[in-house]
Amino acid sequence: MSVKVYEMAEVSFRGPEDGNPFKDVWIVATVESGERSYAVPGFYDGNGIYKVRLMPDAEGVYTITLKSNDEDLNGKTASVTCSGRSPYLHGPVRVIDEWHFAYADGTPYYENGTTCYAWTHQPKELRKRTLRTLKGGPFNKIRFCAFPKHYRYNENVPECFVFEGSEEKGFDFTRFNPSFFKTLEDCIESLQKMGIEADIILFHPYDRWGFSRMPRETDEFYLRYMVARLWAYGNVWWSFANEFDFMKEKTAEDFDLYGTIVQTIDPANHLRSIHNARIFFDHTKPWITHCSIQRYDMQRIPEWHEQYHKPIVMDEIRYEGDIPNTWGNLTGLQLVDYYWEGLCYGGFCGHGETYLNPREELWWSKGGELVGSAPKRLAFYNKILAEMPNDFVPGRLGIARPCISSPQGIHLYYMGNTQSGEADFTLPDAGLYEADIIDVWHMRVTTLKQTFEGPEFSVSLPGKPYHAVRLRRIEQIEASLKED
Amino acid sequence: MSVKVYEMAEVSFRGPEDGNPFKDVWIVATVESGERSYAVPGFYDGNGIYKVRLMPDAEGVYTITLKSNDEDLNGKTASVTCSGRSPYLHGPVRVIDEWHFAYADGTPYYENGTTCYAWTHQPKELRKRTLRTLKGGPFNKIRFCAFPKHYRYNENVPECFVFEGSEEKGFDFTRFNPSFFKTLEDCIESLQKMGIEADIILFHPYDRWGFSRMPRETDEFYLRYMVARLWAYGNVWWSFANEFDFMKEKTAEDFDLYGTIVQTIDPANHLRSIHNARIFFDHTKPWITHCSIQRYDMQRIPEWHEQYHKPIVMDEIRYEGDIPNTWGNLTGLQLVDYYWEGLCYGGFCGHGETYLNPREELWWSKGGELVGSAPKRLAFYNKILAEMPNDFVPGRLGIARPCISSPQGIHLYYMGNTQSGEADFTLPDAGLYEADIIDVWHMRVTTLKQTFEGPEFSVSLPGKPYHAVRLRRIEQIEASLKED
Numbered sequence: 001m002s003v004k005v006y007e008m009a010e011v012s013f014r015g016p017e018d019g020n021p022f023k024d025v026w027i028v029a030t031v032e033s034g035e036r037s038y039a040v041p042g043f044y045d046g047n048g049i050y051k052v053r054l055m056p057d058a059e060g061v062y063t064i065t066l067k068s069n070d071e072d073l074n075g076k077t078a079s080v081t082c083s084g085r086s087p088y089l090h091g092p093v094r095v096i097d098e099w100h101f102a103y104a105d106g107t108p109y110y111e112n113g114t115t116c117y118a119w120t121h122q123p124k125e126l127r128k129r130t131l132r133t134l135k136g137g138p139f140n141k142i143r144f145c146a147f148p149k150h151y152r153y154n155e156n157v158p159e160c161f162v163f164e165g166s167e168e169k170g171f172d173f174t175r176f177n178p179s180f181f182k183t184l185e186d187c188i189e190s191l192q193k194m195g196i197e198a199d200i201i202l203f204h205p206y207d208r209w210g211f212s213r214m215p216r217e218t219d220e221f222y223l224r225y226m227v228a229r230l231w232a233y234g235n236v237w238w239s240f241a242n243e244f245d246f247m248k249e250k251t252a253e254d255f256d257l258y259g260t261i262v263q264t265i266d267p268a269n270h271l272r273s274i275h276n277a278r279i280f281f282d283h284t285k286p287w288i289t290h291c292s293i294q295r296y297d298m299q300r301i302p303e304w305h306e307q308y309h310k311p312i313v314m315d316e317i318r319y320e321g322d323i324p325n326t327w328g329n330l331t332g333l334q335l336v337d338y339y340w341e342g343l344c345y346g347g348f349c350g351h352g353e354t355y356l357n358p359r360e361e362l363w364w365s366k367g368g369e370l371v372g373s374a375p376k377r378l379a380f381y382n383k384i385l386a387e388m389p390n391d392f393v394p395g396r397l398g399i400a401r402p403c404i405s406s407p408q409g410i411h412l413y414y415m416g417n418t419q420s421g422e423a424d425f426t427l428p429d430a431g432l433y434e435a436d437i438i439d440v441w442h443m444r445v446t447t448l449k450q451t452f453e454g455p456e457f458s459v460s461l462p463g464k465p466y467h468a469v470r471l472r473r474i475e476q477i478e479a480s481l482k483e484d
Numbered sequence: 485m486s487v488k489v490y491e492m493a494e495v496s497f498r499g500p501e502d503g504n505p506f507k508d509v510w511i512v513a514t515v516e517s518g519e520r521s522y523a524v525p526g527f528y529d530g531n532g533i534y535k536v537r538l539m540p541d542a543e544g545v546y547t548i549t550l551k552s553n554d555e556d557l558n559g560k561t562a563s564v565t566c567s568g569r570s571p572y573l574h575g576p577v578r579v580i581d582e583w584h585f586a587y588a589d590g591t592p593y594y595e596n597g598t599t600c601y602a603w604t605h606q607p608k609e610l611r612k613r614t615l616r617t618l619k620g621g622p623f624n625k626i627r628f629c630a631f632p633k634h635y636r637y638n639e640n641v642p643e644c645f646v647f648e649g650s651e652e653k654g655f656d657f658t659r660f661n662p663s664f665f666k667t668l669e670d671c672i673e674s675l676q677k678m679g680i681e682a683d684i685i686l687f688h689p690y691d692r693w694g695f696s697r698m699p700r701e702t703d704e705f706y707l708r709y710m711v712a713r714l715w716a717y718g719n720v721w722w723s724f725a726n727e728f729d730f731m732k733e734k735t736a737e738d739f740d741l742y743g744t745i746v747q748t749i750d751p752a753n754h755l756r757s758i759h760n761a762r763i764f765f766d767h768t769k770p771w772i773t774h775c776s777i778q779r780y781d782m783q784r785i786p787e788w789h790e791q792y793h794k795p796i797v798m799d800e801i802r803y804e805g806d807i808p809n810t811w812g813n814l815t816g817l818q819l820v821d822y823y824w825e826g827l828c829y830g831g832f833c834g835h836g837e838t839y840l841n842p843r844e845e846l847w848w849s850k851g852g853e854l855v856g857s858a859p860k861r862l863a864f865y866n867k868i869l870a871e872m873p874n875d876f877v878p879g880r881l882g883i884a885r886p887c888i889s890s891p892q893g894i895h896l897y898y899m900g901n902t903q904s905g906e907a908d909f910t911l912p913d914a915g916l917y918e919a920d921i922i923d924v925w926h927m928r929v930t931t932l933k934q935t936f937e938g939p940e941f942s943v944s945l946p947g948k949p950y951h952a953v954r955l956r957r958i959e960q961i962e963a964s965l966k967e968d
Contacts (some may be wrong), residue, residue, distance in 0.1 A: 129830040297781045322904045324942055329904030331949060403811040418807045420813030458808060465815060 004082040006089035008232040009054040011078040017048035027068040032356035033060045035457050040267050043228035046178035053232035056082035095289050098309040108390035111348040113141030118149040119367035120187045121158035130367030131190050138379035141197040146210040153360045173218045192235040204242035213249045231266045243277035259287035283308040312347040319355030320372040328354035332373030344402035344414035346394035380443040409473025421463040427455040431473045435459045438468040486565040490573035492716040493538040495562040507658050511552040517544045524751050527712035530662035537716035540566035577594035579773050582793040592874035596834035597625030602633040603851035604671045605642035614851030622863035625681040631695040637844045657702045676719040688726035697733045715750050743771035767792040785829035796831035804856040805838030812838035816857030828886035828898035830878035864927040883913035891955025905947040911939040915957045919943045922952040
C-alpha cells in the first residue's frame with residue numbers, strides 16, 4: 001500500500017469472528033520506519049476484519065508487526081510506503097506557542113470554526129448538503145458530536161450509533177457498530193479534503209440513550225476504539241466534552257483520566273480540549289492543548305491567556321439566528337463584531353447558526369444550508385487575518401481598544417462601537433506607517449493616501465462603528481517583499 | 485435659626501483672625517436634641533468667621549455647644565429649630581441591602597448618574613448652563629472632582645482652588661480658599677434642589693498643580709475640612725478617587741486610612757466609594773458602602789455581587805461621543821444598550837458625553853449642553869425602572885438572558901441583541917402573567933393582548949434587537965392595587 005505524507009494508510013488482517021472480538025481480541029502494531037519505532041493501536045472492524053491505520057509524517061517505508069492475544073494475528077506483518085505530498089494535507093494542527101496554531105508542516109492555521117453538533121447523524125442527503133455548504137464557506141474547523149444529540153429541534157432518530165443496537169431495543173455497550181464508523185470516517189475524510197478540521201466531541205450531556213451515563217470502563221473502551229480508528233486522520237481534534245459541567249454523571253477526575261489516556265495512546269498527539277457551560281475546566285492540565293471556551297465577554301481573553309498560557313478558541317459565543325433560546329438569536333452583525341473583538345483581544349471565535357425553517361434543519365445541529373449574514377463577512381475576516389503574520393500577539397489590555405500586533409510592524413485594531421471620526425495610536429516603534437481602514441461589515445479595505453510618522457499619531461475614521469484599523473510599518477513591508 | 489428636616493443649618497461664630505486659623509484653631513460642636521448627643525466638626529470660613537453646619541434628621545430643637553482650643557470660642561452655644569418637611573429633601577441616600585439604595589426617609593433611589601468632572605471649576609455662565617441641562621435631564625447623580633482636572637480638553641485655569649494660591653504663584657497647602665468653597669456649595673445646593681446627588685471625587689490623578697501628590701497629613705487636613713463644610717448637605721457622596729490605581733503617589737493603605745477617617749467623622753455617614761481604572765479596589769473594606777466601577781462587561785456584575793455583597797454602580801462605562809479617545813466615542817445606542825444590560829444584571833450604569841465642539845466644552849468635563857441621543861432614552865429607562873418595586877434582585881446568571889425580578893411577581897428581562905421573534909421564559913412562580921414589550925430605543929411599551937400562564941411560556945417578540953420584556957403577574961397587580 002502506498003500513501004502520501006499525512007495521508008491515512010490502512011492495513012487489514014483476517015482474524016477471529018466468533019465471540020465478541022471487540023472485547024476479546026486486542027491488537028497493537030509496532031511501526032518501524034528507519035530509526036523510528038512506535039506503537040499504534042489497531043481495532044476490530046467487524047466480519048473478522050482487523051485493521052491498523054497509520055498516518056506517515058515523512059516519506060519512507062513503514063513496516064508493521066502485530067502484537068495480539070490472538071495467536072493467528074500475533075506476529076503478522078505488513079508494510080506501507082509513503083511518498084510524495086498532497087497539496088491539501090498539512091498534517092495535524094499543533095499549538096506552536098501560547099497564542100497560535102500551525103499545521104505539522106509549518107503552514108499557519110488561523111482557527112475559524114463552526115458548530116453542527118449532530119450533522120453526521122443526519123441522512124446522507126442532508127450530510128451531502130452540509131458538505132456542499134462547508135465547501136463554499138469560510139470555516140476551517142467544525143465541531144460535532146460522536147454520540148447523537150437529544151434536544152429541541154434534535155428529536156430525530158439516527159440511522160445508527162457508536163454501539164450496536166437501536167433506540168427501541170437498547171444498546172450493547174460491548175460492541176461497536178462498524179457501519180456507524182464508516183459514515184463518520186467518510187465525513188472526516190470529506191472534511192479533510194476541504195481543509196476542515198474535525199473537532200470531535202467525545203461526550204456531551206444532551207442524551208436520551210445513556211451514552212452520557214456509561215460507567216468509566218465503558219467510557220475507556222469507547223475512547224480507545226475512537227483513537228484506534230480515527231487517529232490516522234490528520235484533521236482530527238479531540239474535544240472531551242461539550243459543556244462538561246452539565247454532565248452530572250462525570251467528575252473532573254473522569255475527564256482528567258480520559259484526557260490522559262488519549263494523550264498517551266494517540267500516536268499523532270492530536271489537539272485536545274474540553275468545553276464548558278457555566279464553569280471552566282482547569283485548562284492548565286497538561287493534557288489540554290488549548291482552551292475551548294463558551295463565553296462572549298471577549299475582554300476577558302487577556303486574563304485567560306494570563307492564566308492558562310494556551311491558545312484560546314471561543315468555541316461558543318452564541319449563534320446567529322432567530323430561535324427563542326437565549327443563545328440562538330444573535331444578529332449576524334453582532335456575531336461578526338464578536339469575531340473581530342475576540343481576535344484583537346487574542347482569541348479565535350467560533351460560528352454557529354440557528355435560523356429555524358419548516359424542516360427544523362438548523363445549521364447548528366443538523367447542518368444543511370447557511371442563510372445568515374455572517375458567513376460571507378467571516379470569509380472577509382479570514383482574508384484579513386491571513387494577511388497577519390502568524391506571530392501576532394495582543395498588544396493591549398484593559399479598557400483600551402483591543403489590538404493584535406506582529407513584531408514585523410503590523411498592528412490590527414478593532415474599533416468596535418466607536419463613532420469617532422479620529423483615533424489616536426501609540427505604537428511600540430517609530431517609523432513610517434500606512435493605514436488601512438477596514439469596514440468589517442461591508443467588507444471594504446480603504447488604504448489612506450496619507451502616511452503616518454510613528455510611534456504616535458492620529459488617523460481619520462469613518463465615524464461609524466464596526467471598523468478595524470490596520471497600521472503597517474512601510475519599511476517592514478518593503479523589506480519583507482525583498483525577501484520573498 | 486430654623487430649617488426643615490434634612491435641610492442644611494448653619495451657625496456662625498466670631499473668632500480669631502490672626503495667624504493661620506485653618507491650622508491653629510479647631511472647633512467641634514456637641515449637638516444635643518432630646519436624648520441624642522453627637523459631635524459635629526466645625527470649620528473656619530475666613531474673615532474671623534467660624535461655622536458649624538447641621539442637617540437635622542427629625543423635627544426638634546438642636547442645641548450646639550462649641551469645644552475649641554480658642555478660649556473665646558470654647559463653650560459658645562447656639563440653637564437650631566427644625567420643623568416641617570421639604571418636598572425635595574429626603575435625606576442622604578443609604579445602602580439598604582446588597583442591591584439597593586434608598587433615601588434616609590425610605591423613598592427608593594434608583595441610581596442614574598452622569599459625569600462632569602470639572603464642571604464646578606468652569607465660569608459661572610457655563611455652570612448655569614450645566615445646571616439648566618441637568619434640570620431637564622434624566623440624572624439623579626453627578627460625579628465631579630473637588631480638585632481641578634488637567635487633561636485633553638481640560639487645559640483652562642480655574643478661577644480659584646481648594647487651597648489659597650494660584651497656578652502662577654503656587655499654593656499654600658495650609659490655607660483653604662473660602663471663595664472656592666462658596667462656589668462649590670452653591671453647586672451642591674443647586675443640585676440638591678433638583679434632587680441630584682453630588683458624588684464628590686476627593687482625589688484624582690489628572691493634575692498639574694500638585695493636588696494628587698500632597699503628603700498624607702495634607703490629605704487628612706483637606707479631608708477633615710471637606711467633611712466639616714459639606715457633610716450637612718444631604719446629597720453629598722464621597723468618592724475617594726477617580727481611577728485610584730492611576731494615582732502612583734498613593735497606596736491602598738492611604739485610601740483605607742482616608743476612608744476610615746471620613747467614616748468616623750462624617751456625622752451623616754454619607755455614601756463612600758472608590759473608583760478604579762484597571763484594577764479594582766478591595767470593595768469588601770467596611771468603609772466602602774457600594775462598588776463604583778469603571779468597566780463595561782455587564783455580564784460580570786453578578787460575579788462582583790457575589791464577591792462584594794454591595795450595590796454596584798457602573799460609574800464609567802465609556803461615553804457617548806465622537807472624540808478619538810477609546811472611551812469617548814460610543815454611539816448613544818450602545819450606551820443605552822449598556823444601561824439596560826447592566827440593570828438586568830443587577831447594576832446601575834452611569835452616563836457621560838464627549839461630543840467635541842469648537843468651544844471644547846465636552847459635557848464629560850465641563851458640562852454645558854447635552855447633544856447626544858442617549859439622555860432622552862435614559863429618561864425612558866428611569867420611567868420603566870421607577871415602575872419596578874425597590875426589592876428586585878437579578879434572577880439569572882451566566883449565559884442566560886439577564887433579568888431582574890421582584891418577589892411581587894414582576895420580571896424585567898433585557899433581550900439585548902436578540903433578533904428572535906419569540907422568547908421562552910421560566911418564572912419562579914405559576915400564575916397568570918401580562919407581558920410588556922419595551923422598545924428601549926424608540927421608547928415604546930406595548931402590552932400584549934394575550935395573557936400567559938406561568939411558570940413556563942413563550943412570548944412573541946419584534947424580532948429585532950434592543951427590547952426588554954416585562955412580565956407582570958396579574959394577581960399580584962390586582963392585590964397591590966387593592967392595598968393602595
